[in-house]
Structure formats: structure tokens, C-alpha cells
Amino acid sequence: MSLQTQAVKIAGIAHKLSGTTVFLIDPDGVKTEHDDCTFLSGRVTQSPDSGEEMVVFRPVATFPRSSLTRIPADGEKWALLAPLDPEIPDTLTTLSLDPSKAIEGGRSLGTIRLYLSEVKQS
Amino acid sequence: MSLVAVFAFNTAVALMAAQAAGRFGVEGHQTQKQSAQSLIDNALVRCWIDSADVDFSRSARNGPKEHELRVGVRFQVAQPAKADIETLEDEASTDLQRATALSNLTTPTLETTTALYAAWSAVFEILDDARNLTLGLPKGSISDKAYSQFKQDEFPTRGGPGILTATSFLEFRVKEAQLGDLGNEPANITMDNTLIGAGVDEVTDDVSKAGETTITTT
Numbered sequence: 316m317s318l319q320t321q322a323v324k325i326a327g328i329a330h331k332l333s334g335t336t337v338f339l340i341d342p343d344g345v346k347t348e349h350d351d352c353t354f355l356s357g358r359v360t361q362s363p364d365s366g367e368e369m370v371v372f373r374p375v376a377t378f379p380r381s382s383l384t385r386i387p388a389d390g391e392k393w394a395l396l397a398p399l400d401p402e403i404p405d406t407l408t409t410l411s412l413d414p415s416k417a418i419e420g421g422r423s424l425g426t427i428r429l430y431l432s433e434v435k436q437s
Numbered sequence: 438m439s440l441v442a443v444f445a446f447n448t449a450v451a452l453m454a455a456q457a458a459g460r461f462g463v464e465g466h467q468t469q470k471q472s473a474q475s476l477i478d479n480a481l482v483r484c485w486i487d488s489a490d491v492d493f494s495r496s497a498r499n500g501p502k503e504h505e506l507r508v509g510v511r512f513q514v515a516q517p518a519k520a521d522i523e524t525l526e527d528e529a530s531t532d533l534q535r536a537t538a539l540s541n542l543t544t545p546t547l548e549t550t551t552a553l554y555a556a557w558s559a560v561f562e563i564l565d566d567a568r569n570l571t572l573g574l575p576k577g578s579i580s581d582k583a584y585s586q587f588k589q590d591e592f593p594t595r596g597g598p599g600i601l602t603a604t605s606f607l608e609f610r611v612k613e614a615q616l617g618d619l620g621n622e623p624a625n626i627t628m629d630n631t632l633i634g635a636g637v638d639e640v641t642d643d644v645s646k647a648g649e650t651t652i653t654t655t
Binding site for chain 2 (some may be wrong): 340342343344345346359360361367368369370371372373392393394396407409411413414415432433434435436437
């Protein structure tokens with residue numbers, strides 16, 4: 316089994332464990348439902364140039380590239396509706412793909428990883 | 438604590454907290470870890486005494502002492518992107534409405550930069566206000582007050598919300614009043630009666646008896 320096949324299989328197992336349904340909205344406003352996405356949210360720490368460490372919320376969604384109607388491009392504005400609280404799966408929170416960050420990851424494994432951030436009402 | 442420098446620092450922190458009017462939070466100490474999520478609701482200004490120098494050329498051994506105080510004023514700001522969430526989450530929204538809402542999506546970096554400059558502006562207005570020339574202390578307590586050296590840090594590369602930190606400094610000079618340390622108890626003073634004059638044998642000043650002076654006469 317090649318490394319790529321193994322990685323896709325692991326991603327599939329992770330998806331079955333998470334079982335999260337999310338909605339992706341592309342820049343044209345088209346909303347698509349995805350239950351093949353591995354959605355994880357966690358916290359990371361980092362130190363700014365000086366001073367103390369910052370604990371930062373970082374949700375990440377990994378999609379099989381084949382499940383997307385189009386692949387997000389750098390600088391595009393996408394939104395993702397996902398249940399952040401597992402106790403209330405029906406309540407979706409809007410997250411955004413930060414257009415100031417370059418898209419990265421997943422290219423060689425048949426998946427694409429989207430780094431998301433919370434959105435406040437304007 | 439008898440240091441006027443510390444008292445003046447606490448007064449400056451209290452002054453900022455009192456006049457912040459909800460624009461930012463103020464804390465008079467540093468921390469080890471800070472949650473970026475807690476900064477989204479309100480910017481945080483952390484203050485600490487960065488240094489306190491004594492200018493020996495002006496401070497005589499027995500004369501008035503002055504501390505040149507340098508107070509660190511650190512801004513911590515985090516903001517997510519902003520968009521019309523109601524439209525994006527509304528099941529009844531059309532593709533066009535959602536596309537319009539997405540086109541107006543801002544970036545966390547823009548929102549955070551705006552929030553940082555707003556907090557800096559508010560702190561500057563407070564600390565450089567003519568009515569706060571002495572930071573609320575009595576006239577003549579402090580001098581040469583200056584708020585300066587705003588230096589913005591880089592955006593971190595990871596994490597959801599934009600995070601920005603910046604450091605500035607409030608400098609002023611404060612006169613110290615040395616009261617005498619309670620832990621440093623001097624020895625009893627014994628005076629030679631030949632120097633005191635006729636009729637007085639000895640004068641003892643016992644500090645342990647709350648300054649009670651005993652004069653033994655012949």
C-alpha cells in the first residue's frame with residue numbers, strides 16, 4: 316500500500332470518527348453540503364515577537380479534493396458553516412477562509428486542508 | 438510598600454482603567470499565557486514597571502531622590518473577520534445574497550489592525566490629556582511625563598483570529614520620600630556626657646522603646 320493510499324485511508328477513518336456535516340459557501344454564494352469532511356478544532360500556542368504566549372483557536376477542515384465543485388484559490392472569500400459544539404450539532408457557526416492567507420496542504424494526498432477563522436457579525 | 442514610584446505606577450494604571458470607558462481592559466501586571474479568544478471582546482492593555490533609574494548626578498546622598506520611571510504599556514488585540522453572518526446562515530438566502538455577504542467579508546488582519554490603533558489612540562488621549570499631567574497625583578509629585586515609543590509587532594502566522602501586540606512606554610520622574618526601613622533598627626545611641634554640658638550625664642535614645650529618650654542627670 317502506497318503512502319498516499321494509507322494517508323487517504325487514515326483520513327477516511329478520521330472522518331468516520333468525526334461524522335461532521337458542514338456546509339461550504341463558495342464566492343458565488345453556492346452552498347454545498349459535505350459529510351465527507353474531517354473537521355477539527357483545536358488550540359495552539361504561539362509567542363508574538365515579544366512577551367507572553369498566546370493561546371489561539373484554530374479550526375481546520377480537510378476535504379477530499381474530488382468532493383469539491385471547485386478548489387478554493389488564493390485570495391478568494393469562502394465560508395464554512397460547521398457545528399463547533401458537539402452537544403448542539405444543529406447549531407452551525409460561520410467560519411471563513413481568510414483571504415489574506417495562502418491556501419496550503421493536501422495537494423499530494425488528494426485532499427485539501429482549509430484553515431478557518433471565526434467571523435463576527437458586521 | 439513605601440516607594441512613591443510604585444504608588445505612581447498603580448495610580449497610572451488606575452487612571453487608565455477609570456477613563457477607558459469600555460474601550461479596552463487594563464491590567465497592572467504581566468501574564469505567562471493569554472487566550473486570544475478573550476481579547477476578541479475587548480483589547481487589553483497590560484502595564485508593568487519596565488525600569489526605574491536613579492540619576493546620581495542630581496541625587497545627592499542626603500538630598501531628595503528621584504526615580505526615572507519607565508512604565509511598559511503593552512497592547513494585546515485579537516479580532517476575527519467580519520461579515521453578514523445572518524445572511525450566510527439563513528436557509529432562505531439566495532446565492533446572490535450569500536455572494537454579496539461574502540464579498541463584504543473583511544480579513545482578521547484588517548480588523549485587528551484597526552482595533553489596535555483604536556486602543557492606542559484611546560490610551561494616548563488619556564495619558565497625554567492636560568488634565569492628567571500629574572496622573573491624578575498632587576502637583577509637583579511627578580515631572581517630565583511623556584508617552585512615546587509605540588512599536589507594533591508582526592502578525593503571527595498561525596491561528597484563526599488576527600492577533601496583534603504592540604508596546605509603548607510611559608516615562609516620568611517621581612520624587613521619593615525615604616521614610617526609613619522598619620526592618621533596619623539602629624543601635625542605641627550613647628552620648629558622651631562631656632560633650633553634653635554641665636548637669637547632664639548621659640542621653641540614650643532607644644528606638645525599640647518607640648523613640649523614648651532617657652536623660653540621666655546628676
